[in-house]
Amino acid sequence: MQPLVLGLGNDLIADDAVGVLAAREVKQRLGRRAHVVESSLSGLALLDLMVGYHQAVIIDAMYNGRHPPGSIVRLTPADLSKVVAPTPHFAGLPELFSLAKHLELDYPEETVIFAMEVEDPLTIGGSLSLTVRQALPALVNQVTGQIASWENEYERSLSP
Amino acid sequence: MSEHIVIDPITRLEGHGKIDILLDDQGNVDHAYFQVPELRGFEKFAEGRPAEDMPQITPRICGVCPTAHHMASTKALDDLYQVEPPVAARKVRELVNSTFYVEDHALHFYFLGGPDFVMGPTAPKAERNILGVLGKVGLETGKEVIGLRKELRDLMTMTAGKVIHPVFGLPGGISKPLTDEIQQKFIAGAEHAVKFGEFSLNLFNDIVLKNQEYVDTIISDTYTNRTYYMGLVDDRNHVNFYDGLLRVVDPDGKEFSKFPARDYIEHVGEHVEPWSYIKFPFLKSVGWNGFTEGTESGIYCVAPLARLNAAEGMATPKAQEAYELFYSTLGGKPVHHTLANHWARLIELLYAAERMMELAADPDIISPDIRTIPTAVPQEGIGVVEAPRGTLFHHYQTDERGVITKANLIVATQNNAARIAMSVDKAARGVIKDGKVDDGILNLVEVAFRAYDPCHGCATHALPGQMPLIVRVYDQEHNLLQEVRRGG
Numbered sequence: 001m002q003p004l005v006l007g008l009g010n011d012l013i014a015d016d017a018v019g020v021l022a023a024r025e026v027k028q029r030l031g032r033r034a035h036v037v038e039s040s041l042s043g044l045a046l047l048d049l050m051v052g053y054h055q056a057v058i059i060d061a062m063y064n065g066r067h068p069p070g071s072i073v074r075l076t077p078a079d080l081s082k083v084v085a086p087t088p089h090f091a092g093l094p095e096l097f098s099l100a101k102h103l104e105l106d107y108p109e110e111t112v113i114f115a116m117e118v119e120d121p122l123t124i125g126g127s128l129s130l131t132v133r134q135a136l137p138a139l140v141n142q143v144t145g146q147i148a149s150w151e152n153e154y155e156r157s158l159s160p
Numbered sequence: 161m162s163e164h165i166v167i168d169p170i171t172r173l174e175g176h177g178k179i180d181i182l183l184d185d186q187g188n189v190d191h192a193y194f195q196v197p198e199l200r201g202f203e204k205f206a207e208g209r210p211a212e213d214m215p216q217i218t219p220r221i222c223g224v225c226p227t228a229h230h231m232a233s234t235k236a237l238d239d240l241y242q243v244e245p246p247v248a249a250r251k252v253r254e255l256v257n258s259t260f261y262v263e264d265h266a267l268h269f270y271f272l273g274g275p276d277f278v279m280g281p282t283a284p285k286a287e288r289n290i291l292g293v294l295g296k297v298g299l300e301t302g303k304e305v306i307g308l309r310k311e312l313r314d315l316m317t318m319t320a321g322k323v324i325h326p327v328f329g330l331p332g333g334i335s336k337p338l339t340d341e342i343q344q345k346f347i348a349g350a351e352h353a354v355k356f357g358e359f360s361l362n363l364f365n366d367i368v369l370k371n372q373e374y375v376d377t378i379i380s381d382t383y384t385n386r387t388y389y390m391g392l393v394d395d396r397n398h399v400n401f402y403d404g405l406l407r408v409v410d411p412d413g414k415e416f417s418k419f420p421a422r423d424y425i426e427h428v429g430e431h432v433e434p435w436s437y438i439k440f441p442f443l444k445s446v447g448w449n450g451f452t453e454g455t456e457s458g459i460y461c462v463a464p465l466a467r468l469n470a471a472e473g474m475a476t477p478k479a480q481e482a483y484e485l486f487y488s489t490l491g492g493k494p495v496h497h498t499l500a501n502h503w504a505r506l507i508e509l510l511y512a513a514e515r516m517m518e519l520a521a522d523p524d525i526i527s528p529d530i531r532t533i534p535t536a537v538p539q540e541g542i543g544v545v546e547a548p549r550g551t552l553f554h555h556y557q558t559d560e561r562g563v564i565t566k567a568n569l570i571v572a573t574q575n576n577a578a579r580i581a582m583s584v585d586k587a588a589r590g591v592i593k594d595g596k597v598d599d600g601i602l603n604l605v606e607v608a609f610r611a612y613d614p615c616h617g618c619a620t621h622a623l624p625g626q627m628p629l630i631v632r633v634y635d636q637e638h639n640l641l642q643e644v645r646r647g648g
Contacts, residue, residue, distance in 0.1 A: 041324060099290055
C-alpha cells in the first residue's frame with residue numbers, strides 16, 4: 001500500500017504554504033510511490049484524511065519562535081505535547097490521534113511529521129520568505145528520504 | 161495602573177490568541193485584554209482580481225467557514241451585477257448553507273465547546289477534552305457525530321464541489337441543477353439531521369439543564385453582558401441564515417433598526433483601539449462609548465444567541481418549540497448570558513436540519529432553471545449571510561469590467577470583537593480574586609470567549625494543530641507574574 005503524504009497549509013498565505021508546496025514537489029519526484037494530499041484544514045477536520053493508510057508523513061509549517069526560520073523538525077505524534085485543554089477552535093494532532101484510536105478508526109501505524117519553522121504565516125497573497133524558500137528543497141528531501149526508508153524496510157522484510 | 165500600560169500591537173504577529181490580565185495592588189483585575197491574530201493584506205490581495213473569482217478565493221482564505229464565505233461572496237456578485245437568481249438556485253444555495261450549519265454546529269457543540277459544557281467549566285483539566293466528552297456522552301454518540309458530518313459533507317460535495325473549495329455559486333444562480341437522485345439523498349440526510357438535532361437538545365437538557373451548578377454558571381453575572389443584538393430575519397422576523405433583512409434589537413429586546421445589507425455602512429461603524437489591529441464594529445446611530453454595556457453603547461453582538469434575540473421566533477416547528485423553552489427557562493427576552501450561546505447553537509442546529517428537510521422536499525428545487533445571466537455593468541456589490549459564527553459582510557467595488565478596485569469583509573468574529581473583549585474582561589474580574597490564579601481559574605476566563613466559537617481561521621493549522629493561546633498575568637507595575645500557554 002502507498003504511504004500518505006499530507007501537505008498542510010494554505011497556498012494563498014505566505015509561508016503558511018510551505019507544507020503544500022513541499023507536498024507538490026514530493027508528488028513530482030515520487031509519482032505513484034506515495035499518495036499525496038493537500039489540505040488547508042486542521043485538527044478534527046483532518047480526521048477522515050488519514051483513514052486507511054498504514055504509514056503517513058505530515059508536512060506542516062510551525063510558528064513558535066523556538067527555532068530559526070527555515071529549521072526543519074522531525075516529530076512523531078508521541079513527541080507532540082499532550083493537549084488536554086479545550087482549544088478555541090481546533091483540536092491538536094495529539095487529540096486527533098487519540099480520538100481516532102478511541103473511535104477504532106483504521107489509522108496509520110507509523111506517522112512522521114516534518115515541520116518547518118516559518119517567518120510569516122499571516123500575509124494573504126504573500127510569497128514565501130527567502131529563508132523558507134531556500135530551505136524548501138531540504139524539506140522535500142527529508143520527506144522523500146522517509147518514504148525511501150519505509151520502502152527499504154518493506155523490501156528487507158520480504159527477503160529471507 | 162492600566163492607563164500607563166501600553167500593549168504593543170506588534171504582539172498580534174506572534175500568531176497567538178492572547179489574553180493579558182492586569183492586576184491592581186490588591187491582586188484583583190484592573191483590566192483584561194483579549195487579542196487574536198489577524199490575517200493581513202486581504203484588501204490589497206483582492207484588488208485587481210476579477211470579482212467573479214471571489215467566491216472561489218475567499219473560502220480558501222478561511223478554511224473554517226468556507227461555505228459561508230462562498231455564499232456571502234456569491235450574493236455580493238448577485239448585487240454587483242444586479243441580478244436575481246431563479247427560485248431553484250436560491251433554494252439550492254440555502255439548502256447547502258443549511259447542511260453546512262448542521263455539520264458545523266455539531267462539531268462545535270460536541271468537540272470544541274463540549275468540554276466546557278458536557279464536562280462542566282470546572283471539570284479537572286485532564287477531563288476537559290474530547291475524550292472526556294466521549295466518556296460522558298458515549299462512544300456511539302461520538303461515532304454518530306462523525307458519521308453524520310461525513311454524510312452531510314458528502315452531500316455538499318455532490319452539490320457544490322469540495323466542501324473547502326465550493327464552486328457552485330455564480331452571479332445570478334448556480335452552476336448545476338440538483339438531480340432527483342441527489343434530492344433523495346438530501347431528504348435522507350435531513351431526516352438523519354433532524355433526529356440528531358432532537359437528540360442533542362435532549363442531551364443538553366439531561367446533562368446541562370438538570371445540573372443546577374451549570375445553570376447557575378450560565379446565568380451568573382460573570383458571564384452576562386447587556387448589549388444590542390444583530391441577525392438576519394425573514395419577512396415574519398424569524399431567524400434566517402441565508403437571506404432577509406438585518407434586524408437589530410436593543411438591550412431591552414425592542415426593535416432598534418431593520419435594514420437591507422446594502423445599507424450596512426449607514427448602520428455599522430468601525431472603531432480603532434491602540435492595543436489591537438482589529439477594528440471594533442459598532443452601531444453608528446448609538447455611537448462608540450468605550451467598552452461599556454447598555455443602551456448608550458453601540459456595541460452589538462452576533463452569532464447564535466444574538467440571532468435568537470434579534471428575531472421573534474424560528475421558522476420551523478420543532479425549533480420554535482425549543483426557542484420558546486429557551487426563553488421561558490432563561491427569564492424572557494433578550495437573554496444576555498454569553499454561555500447560553502451553546503444552547504442557542506443546538507436550537508439553530510435543529511432549525512437548520514428542519515429547513516434542510518423543507519428545502520430538500522420542495523418540488524421547485526430540482527428545476528433546471530438555475531441561472532439568470534447578468535447583463536448589467538458592475539460597480540458595487542454587497543452580500544450578507546449569517547455564518548455559523550455570526551453575520552458576515554462581503555463588499556466589493558469594481559471597474560466596469562468587474563475588476564475589484566476595493567474590497568472589504570467584516571467577518572463574524574470581528575462583529576463580535578468588542579463584546580468578546582468585554583466578556584473576557586468581566587469573566588476575569590469575576591473569577592480572579594486576591595491574586596489567586598491557577599489553571600482552573602484561567603479556564604473560567606477562556607470559557608467566556610469559547611462560547612462565541614471565535615473563528616481564528618488564520619495561522620491555526622501550523623503545528624501543533626491548534627491556535628496557541630497565551631494568558632499572561634501582570635501586577636500593577638506590569639511585571640509578569642504568570643504565563644500559561646495552551647499549545648504553542
